[in-house]
Amino acid sequence: MRVATLNIGFVPLVDAAPVIVAQEMGFAAAEGLDLRLHAAPSWASARDALSFGQVDAAHMLSPVPVAMALGLAGGGAGLEAVSVLSANGTVVGVSERIADRMRGAGHPFDFTDATTAGRALIAATDGPLRIGVPFPFSMHAELVYYWLSALGLPSPQSLIVRTVPPSLMPDAIGAGEIDAFCVGEPWGSKVVESGVGHLLLPGAAIWAFAPEKVLATRQGWAEAEPERSARLIRAVWRAGQWLDTVDGRSLAADLMARSAYLGIAPELIERALSGRLTIGHAGEVRTVHRFIGFHDGAVSLPWRSQAAWIGSRIAARTGLDRAHAIQAAAAVFRSDIHRAALTQAGVDLPPASARIEGALQRDTVVTSQRGPQMTLVRDAFFDGGTFDPGFL
Amino acid sequence: MEFALNVIPSGGASGERMGLELMVAPLSIVVVEPDPDRARLIIDALRDDTNYEIHVVADRASLARRIVQIEPDLVLVDLADPSRDIIEELTLASGPLERPVALFVDRTDTGLSTAAIEAGLSAYVVDGLTQARVKPVLDAAIARFRLMQRMRAELAETKRALEDRKVIDRAKGLLMRARGITEDEAYSLLRKTAMDQGRRLPEVAAALVTAADLLG
Known part of the structure; x- marks a missing residue:
């Protein structure tokens, strides 16, 4: 098999692990691929590099391909998601000032209950609540809007969601430009280490199975390059499988700490991978089951219904036609391409590619595509809401 | 800072x-x-x-x-x-x-x-x-910005002209039916009224249409 070189963009975050591990642990080589990894300084530049053909695939925020399909961002070729790289892995945090008020009002910082945490946050805010998220089209923004509007905080008068790049989050919270934030690791832990903020919730407490990052490609690339794209999907899938093992979790932190990737202390990366997070500078530790998922419960499958949820949320906020947005969104989550690539390798997947999002209140055993039983993990929203994409 | x-x-x-x-x-x-x-x-x-x-x-x-x-x-x-x-x-x-x-x-x-x-x-x-590199690209960006501005302004102008034409046509129609006059006479009447009152023709037409809508 001739080795093919693929250029892959990523933003230095813990959830870039599958593409980094695919290259570093030999999963790419096993598929005859050599991945050249390019760190991008911002999401817009990662998106443009992919859209304008400088890289073949990229680690990308799951709502970006959807927003582009809705004509809301970017000027180059549209993108599509051929795999989901991770579920969850984000944190919500607040400034020290808000944390003090919340503590004063008796909030326990249990790092679990999104309803009480959200109510306590709203009560501790005077004036509009300013929340920093990494990008206008991000799962961070979607989770924040979903969470706080479900608790009765109407936007935009009382909720200002503002773009703050992850690396600038500690500065922004320290300077009082924002009251709270939702960000991917290791940047939440960085805020804690800087002593300017306190963690309030894991993103998973808002939606237990939120598709966080995807493996994105230019529209049409996967079909034009069926062999290479299938190999890439499989290499990244194997990396995700390894990352959800005990060994993977402990080894990946050292690997990703290297300067070519995250360039920070492995100890900070380990917090997210182990699910043991230090939530305040006094050193309080909270353990979160499935803080971030790379594999278990069919993480990698880009469910059409996940895209539809994202599309319907963005449409509602930007005044677009909901039915059209759902259709356009579902079309860019390529469960068909993902399924074809993995089926060739004998990998088993759920039989469907769309479902009612939020319906699984607990891990549930289902019959898989090939017949045996497989487990789908809990995907509940904090308020018990469900989303029917309308095309099941 | x-x-x-x-x-x-x-x-x-x-x-x-x-x-x-x-x-x-x-x-x-x-x-x-x-x-x-x-x-x-x-x-x-x-x-x-x-x-x-x-x-x-x-x-x-x-x-x-x-x-x-x-x-x-x-x-x-x-x-x-x-x-x-x-x-x-x-x-x-x-x-x-x-x-x-x-x-x-x-x-x-x-x-x-x-x-x-x-x-x-x-x-x-x-x-x-270097200045040699910065200037041309900046100029290009500014030129594009000005062009976009002009196109937006022109688009707005075209849209307004179309709306004006629509309202004038409706006003003419109202006058022709109400007073039994020809289209040219209706237009002259609107124009004269506008000149007498020192208002724009589309404004007079719009006032007439609004009044007609109110009256039923």
């Missing part, structure tokens, strides 16, 4: 240029650059004979707020700077500003630059901050 620098139109002193210069407001540019030396380089590269008002924003935590306050025509930011995503939010169609963005790049990145400029998103200044 922030400082603003007004680049006074140096060519503005010569009489024949004055008239033109007065018509055009100085182009307001925000330069996002925490490093004072680099900021100085950029300012020097821009300070030519052109009418610019340059604001350097060094503190990126307050960037969004500052840009909304300054309302610049252009924002210059290093391509390698993470605050590009902040600018991205501000330049979204639904955002508070509708501005082109020019981005500095320190290395040759020709493929992306050309593609991005063609897409009309933004201008990528390639290969360092």
